[in-house]
Each structure stands twice: as structure tokens, then as C-alpha cells.
Amino acid sequence: MAAEIRTFTCLTDNFGYLIHDPATKATASIDAPEAAPIIKALEREGWTLTDILITHHHGDHVGGVAELKQKYGCRVVAPHDKSAKIANVDLRAVNADVIKVGSLLARVVETPGHTLDHISYVFDSEKAVFAADTLFSIGCGRVFEGNYPMMWDSLLKLRALPDDFRLYCGHEYTAANVKFALTIEADNPDLQARAAEVAKLRAENEPTIPVLLGDEKKANVFLRADEPAVAAKLHMKGADPAQVFGELRERKNKS
Numbered sequence: 001m002a003a004e005i006r007t008f009t010c011l012t013d014n015f016g017y018l019i020h021d022p023a024t025k026a027t028a029s030i031d032a033p034e035a036a037p038i039i040k041a042l043e044r045e046g047w048t049l050t051d052i053l054i055t056h057h058h059g060d061h062v063g064g065v066a067e068l069k070q071k072y073g074c075r076v077v078a079p080h081d082k083s084a085k086i087a088n089v090d091l092r093a094v095n096a097d098v099i100k101v102g103s104l105l106a107r108v109v110e111t112p113g114h115t116l117d118h119i120s121y122v123f124d125s126e127k128a129v130f131a132a133d134t135l136f137s138i139g140c141g142r143v144f145e146g147n148y149p150m151m152w153d154s155l156l157k158l159r160a161l162p163d164d165f166r167l168y169c170g171h172e173y174t175a176a177n178v179k180f181a182l183t184i185e186a187d188n189p190d191l192q193a194r195a196a197e198v199a200k201l202r203a204e205n206e207p208t209i210p211v212l213l214g215d216e217k218k219a220n221v222f223l224r225a226d227e228p229a230v231a232a233k234l235h236m237k238g239a240d241p242a243q244v245f246g247e248l249r250e251r252k253n254k255s
């Protein structure tokens, strides 16, 4: 039986995600921005939380962990402490670990850059990747703790996943990302198509996530910093892709 995935809003613009295994009734929350909307989503479905899979230490991803753990006695999986401590952790995950959520398997991919501890969870059988604040639709996370080559390397790991995988990211930032991306490549037809889709979804107050990775690879300029045409747009012909990526990220920071 295929897993069921639920998407909802937490805090202001964080995504809450539940992934449920119908076979075993196990349910994981990907991150825990705040407890209340996660509890509400669980109760709406009649599901019990068995696991929390944390991607990184930022407060808007772990703020609900203590309350949820107390209420459900769930297992908390998180990366090793790098720059900051994550509390209430039962299992520390490293690259290539496979975490069981009932009969579902989540493969851990270390994706540092936004923070040093950032990991992503890939459910291969469900064709789903939870990339939190590493890869956004038409954007990527700010590089707070790592450096540009580190973040670029992490984005390449996510880009290597198959086109028919769906991206579930940490924030509803897509409309702002589209606005910036159009300043770089207004002539990209895939970006134009995504821009139209995003405008429609947001007008209907619908989430822009999930999105197919194959579409994202064509429309998201941050995933294409190694394309000569992108370097040319930044007047950086022949530059190292990590440098081109860094220039894109700097421009986005200032936008």
C-alpha cells in the first residue's frame, strides 16, 4: 500500500508534513515547526504520531518536538549536533542511514550548507524527498553556516534524484522565488510555466508544493549553476559552478 502524505501550514510559512504507512499505521512528522497544527492534522486523519524526522536545528523546524514527544511518546530522529544542539533525540542519523517508519524506508542524505547539520529524507519507494531548507521550489535555502561550494554540492545530490520524485520543501517561498528567478532568466519557458502555475495556486490559497523534481530541474536556476547559459547571464562565462551558484545566492539575498 502506498504511503499517504499530508501537507499543511505551520507558523507563518513553514510546511508541516505527515507521512503515514497504512500497512502498520506508523506516522512520521517531517520536522515539527509547532505542535498544534500537527496534532490537528493527526486527529483529522485518526493517526497516531510514531516518529519525528528532523532535518536541522533551526527553531522553526524543532519548536514542536518536546510537546509532541510528551503527548505521543514518539521516536525523534535527528542529525548529529554540529553548530547547535537538538534536544529530545532518540536516534542520530548520518548519511546513507535508512530510517524505518513502520514499513516505509527513509534514506538519509546529508545536505549541509543552510546549516552544517542539515539532512534530507528520501522515501525512494514513495518517490518523495523532504529537503526542508536546502532546496525550495525555484530557489534554495540561505547559506547560513556552510559555504557556497558545500551548498552547491548538496543541491547536486538532490538534483541527482529521478525526475519523477516529488519535492517537499520547508517553506512556502515559491512566489518570492519566482519573482527573483524572473530577474535572472525571464526567457526560460519552464520558469514562465511554473510562474503561471504558482500565481494560480497562490490566488486560490493552495500550496505550491509538492513539485516534480524533473520540472524543478528545468525551472529552478539554482539547480542549473553549471549551465553555460546561466553563467553567461551573470557575466561569469567559464567560472566554477559553485561560484556561479554563490553569485545567484548573493543576488537573491539582496533582492
Ligand SMILES: [Zn+2]
Binding pocket: 056, 058, 061, 114, 133
Ligand atoms: Zn532553516
